[in-house]
Amino acid sequence: MKGLDCTKPLSLYVHVPFCSRKCDYCAFYSLPLSCVREGEISHYLDTVIKEIKAMNAEWKKPYRTLFIGGGNPGILGYEGIKRIAEAASEYGRPDESTAELNPENIDGEIEELSGSISRISVGIQSLNEKTLRRLGRNASAERSLEALRILSTSSFRWNADIITAVPGESVSEALSDIETAASFNPGHISYYCLTFEEGTPLIGREKPVGEDEETEFLIEGWRRLKELGYEHYEVSNFAKKGERCMHNSVYWNLGQYIGFGPGAEGSVGYSRVTSMRDSESLEEFLSNPELTCTPLTETETEEEFLLASLRTSDGISLEEYRKRFGRDFLSVYSERIPLLAPDTYIIDSSFRLTEKGFLTLDWIILTLAMGL
Numbered sequence: 001m002k003g004l005d006c007t008k009p010l011s012l013y014v015h016v017p018f019c020s021r022k023c024d025y026c027a028f029y030s031l032p033l034s035c036v037r038e039g040e041i042s043h044y045l046d047t048v049i050k051e052i053k054a055m056n057a058e059w060k061k062p063y064r065t066l067f068i069g070g071g072n073p074g075i076l077g078y079e080g081i082k083r084i085a086e087a088a089s090e091y092g093r094p095d096e097s098t099a100e101l102n103p104e105n106i107d108g109e110i111e112e113l114s115g116s117i118s119r120i121s122v123g124i125q126s127l128n129e130k131t132l133r134r135l136g137r138n139a140s141a142e143r144s145l146e147a148l149r150i151l152s153t154s155s156f157r158w159n160a161d162i163i164t165a166v167p168g169e170s171v172s173e174a175l176s177d178i179e180t181a182a183s184f185n186p187g188h189i190s191y192y193c194l195t196f197e198e199g200t201p202l203i204g205r206e207k208p209v210g211e212d213e214e215t216e217f218l219i220e221g222w223r224r225l226k227e228l229g230y231e232h233y234e235v236s237n238f239a240k241k242g243e244r245c246m247h248n249s250v251y252w253n254l255g256q257y258i259g260f261g262p263g264a265e266g267s268v269g270y271s272r273v274t275s276m277r278d279s280e281s282l283e284e285f286l287s288n289p290e291l292t293c294t295p296l297t298e299t300e301t302e303e304e305f306l307l308a309s310l311r312t313s314d315g316i317s318l319e320e321y322r323k324r325f326g327r328d329f330l331s332v333y334s335e336r337i338p339l340l341a342p343d344t345y346i347i348d349s350s351f352r353l354t355e356k357g358f359l360t361l362d363w364i365i366l367t368l369a370m371g372l
């Protein structure tokens with residue numbers, strides 16, 4: 001592939017565009033099973049595997065990480081997930097292979113995946129029945145607890161996803177979700193605010209919580225997660241020691257990755273890899289899975305670097321910035337940094353945001369990027 005840098009590691013993302021049915025808040029590209037034609041799932045699997053094998057023939061080395069996300073990869077069954085993971089292991093297993101699963105897809109047979117998958121990310125979202133119904137989730141609170149029990153005694157590293165600031169939810173209910181999930185000892189917890197996306201059933205039916213209330217959900221949730229021993233290493237992600245997600249770190253460090261499946265993107269060298277298709281569509285992906293590579297301009301690369309790095313607690317290493325762009329970060333941004341509130345950032349060997357900075361991340365990035 002044009003632009004691929006063979007001296008750097010490469011990761012793979014596989015987008016599985018199927019769900020049992022659509023959750024009420026979701027704007028990701030995925031088809032509910034009621035809209036999937038017969039044979040389409042196996043056609044999709046064969047196409048993705050063929051594309052991965054074509055990439056293997058070019059790369060001829062193990063990939064750094066693999067992430068099978070969606071949609072709901074659980075729709076493929078353990079067998080389908082294993083086929084993808086095995087195709088991506090032709091030259092050796094990636095250092096980390098993650099599969100996203102919904103609670104209803106996790107059962108006592110989960111160890112079937114252990115030879116090919118090392119990490120599971122489970123979309124719990126909430127353990128409160130009322131909140132789950134508001135979100136239009138499939139699994140009940142009881143089924144979600146069962147999934148947590150199974151994972152807690154499994155051989156996998158694992159993550160629990162929690163959504164917060166749901167209309168009608170109280171801060172104490174959000175904290176109770178965190179505490180219950182943490183009692184099963186996942187190495188990693190993702191804690192996100194609910195976003196209202198255009199075109200979803202949630203819009204018009206519910207009213208988003210106010211900005212101050214949302215800030216309280218975040219501050220209180222972050223505090224409790226840290227008390228429970230999780231490091232706040234990215235705006236929405238928390239990990240016990242040694243349990244950071246390697247795959248997502250590839251995105252945050254502007255590493256190389258290629259996305260397979262409808263709507264999946266990638267990034268190699270200083271280029272963005274996209275499909276040649278006009279829209280996210282399973283049909284178009286099946287008829288033309290080819291990817292195309294568009295070089296980024298220097299300004300676009302720097303914007304992406306700011307966007308990705310400032311999400312992490314490590315921030316921008318001043319040395320790494322100089323190596324990457326051949327300039328001194330503090331000189332480039334000397335007129336923009338003083339516009340930020342002093343308690344939102346720290347400067348030592350890196351430029352990084354405090355939790356107060358995380359709360360105004362978009363504004364900070366905009367302020368810095370306007371200087372480019």
Ligand code: SF4
Binds near residue numbers: 018
């Ligand atoms: S399971 Fe995930 S991808 Fe599928 S509709 Fe629900 S939130 Fe969206």
